Amino acid sequence: MRKIRLFIPDQNLQIGATISIAVDFHYLINVMRLRINDQFLVFNGSDGEWLAEIIAINKKDCDALIKQKIKDQYFPPKITLAFAPVKNVRIDFVAEKGTELGITNFQPILTKHSVVDKINLERFSANIKEAVEQCERLDFPQVADLIPLKYFLKKLSKDSILILADESGNGKKSSEILPKINLDKLSEIIIFIGPEGGFSKEEFELFYSFSNLTPINLGPRILRADTAIISAITLVQEFLGDFNLKCRFQE
Numbered sequence: 001m002r003k004i005r006l007f008i009p010d011q012n013l014q015i016g017a018t019i020s021i022a023v024d025f026h027y028l029i030n031v032m033r034l035r036i037n038d039q040f041l042v043f044n045g046s047d048g049e050w051l052a053e054i055i056a057i058n059k060k061d062c063d064a065l066i067k068q069k070i071k072d073q074y075f076p077p078k079i080t081l082a083f084a085p086v087k088n089v090r091i092d093f094v095a096e097k098g099t100e101l102g103i104t105n106f107q108p109i110l111t112k113h114s115v116v117d118k119i120n121l122e123r124f125s126a127n128i129k130e131a132v133e134q135c136e137r138l139d140f141p142q143v144a145d146l147i148p149l150k151y152f153l154k155k156l157s158k159d160s161i162l163i164l165a166d167e168s169g170n171g172k173k174s175s176e177i178l179p180k181i182n183l184d185k186l187s188e189i190i191i192f193i194g195p196e197g198g199f200s201k202e203e204f205e206l207f208y209s210f211s212n213l214t215p216i217n218l219g220p221r222i223l224r225a226d227t228a229i230i231s232a233i234t235l236v237q238e239f240l241g242d243f244n245l246k247c248r249f250q251e
Contacts, residue, residue, distance in 0.1 A: 004032055004040035005049075005133045007140060013047045015066055022061040029057060041070060045140040048073040074138050077240060078188040080105040081233070082152065084195035085116040086225040093226055095127035100135045101233040107190075108146040113197035119146055149203060153210075159187040164207050164215045165232045167198050171217030189240075191232050193225060 006028075011019045019042065021028060028034050036054050042064070043049045049071040052064040081103045085091060098106060106128075108119050121143055128141050156162070165171070192207070199207070207213055218231045 004028070004034075005136065006040065006042050007045065007129050007132055008042050009044055009140070011042070011044050013042065013044055013050050013066055015068065017066045018055070019052065019064050019066065020061050021064060025061050028054075029062060039067070040064075042066075043138050045138070046073060049138055071138060076102055076104060076137075076139065078104050079233070079236065080107050080188060080190040081193070081229065082107040082109050082149075082190055083193040083225070083229060084109050084111045084114050084149075085119050085146075086196055087115050090226075091119060091124060092127045094229060095124045096131045097226070097230055098233065099128050099131035099137070099141055101230065102237055103233065104139065104141050105188075106141060106143045107152060108144070109152055109192075110146060110148045111195050111203060112200040114195045116195075117146070121145070150206065153206060156190070156210075157187055158212060160212060161189045162207070162210055162213045163189060163191045163232065163236060164213055165191070165193050165218055165228050166204070166207075166215040167194070167217070167222060168204060169217075170204075170208075171215040189236060191236060193228050193232060196225065 006021070006024050008019060008021070008024075013019070028040065032040075034040065034054055036057060039051055039053045041049055042052045048069055050066050051068040051070055053067050054062055055065050056063040079102055081094075081098050083094065083106075085094075085108055095106070106124070110117060124143055128143065132140055194203075207215070216232070216235065218228055218235075223231065
């Protein structure tokens with residue numbers, strides 16, 4: 001049987017606790033056809049992963065007993081994806097692939113060349129939930145409200161590492177520039193992906209005024225926004241390497 005994992009926020013997870021499943025009731029009972037005494041995995045984003053067993057099936061929800069702790073909680077390095085929503089890129093794709101690749105915060109941004117000026121946060125979060133459950137993450141990425149790029153940049157910490165996917169030709173080869181970043185005082189990595197048409201001249205000037213900016217190029221071709229997102233995150237995750245394990249052991 002397929003491994004069943006459910007994200008259940010605001011539920012008390014400890015051995016002997018009883019939890020109520022309402023949001024995913026249809027999925028558990030009608031889709032996966034679980035019955036009393038059947039078991040599945042649950043996590044709430046802060047207390048690790050637990051084995052739960054169905055003890056009662058009601059009309060619109062079911063009750064489950066927490067039986068055993070399976071995994072301790074792990075919080076990955078903070079990686080924010082600051083992206084301009086693009087008309088021809090499914091927002092579901094951004095939520096799903098960003099979650100699978102380790103994004104901890106999604107920050108939609110408005111730029112000079114932005115065409116899309118709104119985002120369905122409820123739908124976006126629903127896709128994150130599905131991806132988190134599928135890829136076996138224990139944390140749940142946060143989604144911020146859409147904000148103009150210039151206002152977002154104003155509130156950034158100097159300890160953050162800004163990774164700019166620069167298609168203008170000023171970006172450096174990732175294998176040459178990423179290893180020079182000092183991870184000892186890392187608080188957050190923020191990856192910036194622009195809209196169709198890219199960032200404006202004024203926006204590039206604003207980016208390059210930051211001393212903690214690391215501009216990278218993603219190859220000799222102009223990439224679609226969804227391709228650029230996957231490429232940039234993959235490069236950052238490869239660069240982090242054992243730092244991911246270090247974070248795991250520190251928690």
